[in-house]
Amino acid sequence: MRLITHNMLQCHVKACPPGQSYPLQIRNAELEALDAEFNADFVRRLIPKLDWKVLRSTAFELGVAQLPEECPAEPTEDDLQMIHKVALQTRVKEAEMVCSGCGHVYPIKDGVPNMLLQDHEI
């Protein structure tokens, strides 16, 4: 799972308290760098969809990059490259994702998060 996807992902346990199902906290992560083609236009259109605070804190906690406090209002090519590197070229290989709303733990194995829920969670 790349960080772009983590930035969009929320807990889908049915009774998860509204407003607390995002973001999922990444613990014990093992990361992998990917080689993905850079598309400035895609990244530019991605920016308004990103939760910048979450991207920033995730990148910081995982030790990937130190992103600026605010997302650059008029991003330069370098800014776009930096976002590309964090969001599209960083992959979580092994980890646990913990929901702070309901406590559900989603394990990530070999890059694939297990999102399966128990019967009482649906």
Add this chain to the structure above:
Amino acid sequence: MSRPEHTAPPEIFYNEDEATKYTSNSRIISIQNEMAWRALELLALPEDEVAFVLDIGCGSGLSGEVLEEEGHVWVGMDISDSMLEVAKEREVDGDLFLQDIGQGVGFRAGTFDGAISISVIQWLCNADKTVNNPRSRLKRFFSTLYSSLARGARAVFQFYPENPEQIEMIISSAMKAGFTGGLVVDFPNSSKAKKYYLCLFAGYKDNAKDSPALPKALGEGDEGVQVNYASKRVHTRRKEPVDRKAVKDKKWVQHKKELNRARGKDTPLDSKYTARKRRTKF
């Protein structure tokens, strides 16, 4: 022929054996590829733009490969870890999730520019466990999918309905979740080529009259030249050669080109790069 949905739950049916057989059968590969192309065409994404797309029931990545071929960034989910295992071996670019779509899809509002699903949702119509009530699973699936899609985005499902009641149940669940759209049946008069595509539009919950018209089906009288999708993207080769098992053999690409020519679309002339992995240029 018995329907696989009747034999076992999907995560059991698509075991290691079946996942390997499935992904090495050239007939299956070309059929799944072709349906994924058609779904992508019906998705009508803006031309020349890389989109963020969800592949629902991505399996071993046969449908996702088509998204890659067009340069899109994708996320796939599937309930069968054996199918996902094959997808990993084949080094697909998409992010994979082990997930039961009947339990809902959990993405923030407006995440995806579009979603495709090839040969999957008929599985939701079967209750394999007592807790798996088809109607409530369809409801949970469509309502969470609806909010995961950007306004104006589409979701296209190729599926194999067992009977008219199933079609009714699926469409009404989708409409209740807020989608507009409907069913496009390609080649309705051919028992072999007939294919069902459920085309759903997100974002017209409160203004259904602004919802786009359904795309025209293929093979009913005039060929579907109205559905215009010939990609004008400029392609380059991938920077490094990728070591993966070929999904589309050269024959299949030829076939697709012929199909497109028959539909009156522009297709690139055959070149020596045909059937090689390509990436979008910007």
